[in-house]
Amino acid sequence: MTPDPLSDVLQLLKPRAYGFRGLEIGGDWSFRLEPQPVVRCYALRAGACRLWLDGLAPVDLAAGDFVLLPHGQGVVLGTRPDAPAIDLQRFFATASGGTAIFGTGGSFSGLGGYFEIGGVTVDALLRALPSVVRLGGGSDAAGLLWLVERLMAELRVPRPGGRLMAEHLSQTLLIEALRLHLATDVQPNGTWLAALADPKLAQAIHAIHAEPGQNWTLGELATRSGLSRSGFARRFTDICGEPAMTYLIRWRMTLARDRLARGVPIATIASDLGYGSESAFGAAFRRVTGTSPGRLRNGRAGHAAFDPT
Numbered sequence: 001m002t003p004d005p006l007s008d009v010l011q012l013l014k015p016r017a018y019g020f021r022g023l024e025i026g027g028d029w030s031f032r033l034e035p036q037p038v039v040r041c042y043a044l045r046a047g048a049c050r051l052w053l054d055g056l057a058p059v060d061l062a063a064g065d066f067v068l069l070p071h072g073q074g075v076v077l078g079t080r081p082d083a084p085a086i087d088l089q090r091f092f093a094t095a096s097g098g099t100a101i102f103g104t105g106g107s108f109s110g111l112g113g114y115f116e117i118g119g120v121t122v123d124a125l126l127r128a129l130p131s132v133v134r135l136g137g138g139s140d141a142a143g144l145l146w147l148v149e150r151l152m153a154e155l156r157v158p159r160p161g162g163r164l165m166a167e168h169l170s171q172t173l174l175i176e177a178l179r180l181h182l183a184t185d186v187q188p189n190g191t192w193l194a195a196l197a198d199p200k201l202a203q204a205i206h207a208i209h210a211e212p213g214q215n216w217t218l219g220e221l222a223t224r225s226g227l228s229r230s231g232f233a234r235r236f237t238d239i240c241g242e243p244a245m246t247y248l249i250r251w252r253m254t255l256a257r258d259r260l261a262r263g264v265p266i267a268t269i270a271s272d273l274g275y276g277s278e279s280a281f282g283a284a285f286r287r288v289t290g291t292s293p294g295r296l297r298n299g300r301a302g303h304a305a306f307d308p309t
Contacts, residue, residue, distance in 0.1 A: 030078025
């Protein structure tokens with residue numbers, strides 16, 4: 001199977017909670033959501049509105065648009081920021097069949113909500129994304145709308161297997177939004193997504209993810225990318241924001257952290273990730289995470305500084 005680094009990162013995410021509602025609103029309106037550690041998303045069926053994020057210029061949204069807000073900042077949605085404010089708690093308490101109606105005329109219709117995600121790659125993923133991922137109307141965005149509607153249906157009417165279905169749908173929604181984002185937006189330098197979007201550097205990242213335990217050298221990765229050793233080293237650092245060998249070690253430690261949490265023996269992890277001994281693996285793990293594999297496994301590591309990328 002062809003290596004897929006984006007899937008490697010996303011499959012280590014752990015969906016934890018969800019909340020989605022349909023909205024039908026007429027007239028002038030606005031509502032504010034306070035900052036929360038969640039990923040928010042909105043899909044517009046009809047009408048238009050504006051979105052204001054703390055400290056950023058307003059974003060115009062129209063029917064067919066899908067917007068992902070990865071960082072959980074405070075946000076205002078509405079026709080204008082000083083329009084009559086909706087009491088969301090009361091508003092959603094009146095929802096019938098998962099859709100709440102406010103005002104008259106029904107000029108605006110959409111779906112909105114949030115999901116919480118955890119896991120060893122969540123910080124790396126969210127830091128690589130802009131504050132607003134806006135995907136314009138079209139057949140691809142329509143697919144995102146369908147996913148939100150399907151997720152709403154699972155949450156509204158509990159059925160056997162519903163929790164697992166909701167997890168898969170939320171992950172699929174995130175994957176599809178990220179694929180469209182990668183295909184349509186230029187990625188700013190300094191993130192692993194930018195390196196993944198670079199056709200040459202992507203070859204090296206694919207190789208690292210396919211065989212993380214391989215004894216890769218800078219020259220071998222450069223050859224995979226079709227670049228000279230010095231040209232590859234400079235390009236990877238400039239675009240990804242860190243040297244290729246640092247990326248390799250950090251990805252190994254990301255995998256190690258996940259496997260430790262799942263109870264895989266330390267000796268097995270060390271061997272699989274290319275370390276000749278447990279002590280060599282432990283030293284590398286401590287350099288990156290600030291704690292030992294044993295302390296992390298036993299839950300005594302606290303909140304060690306860790307950057308999964």
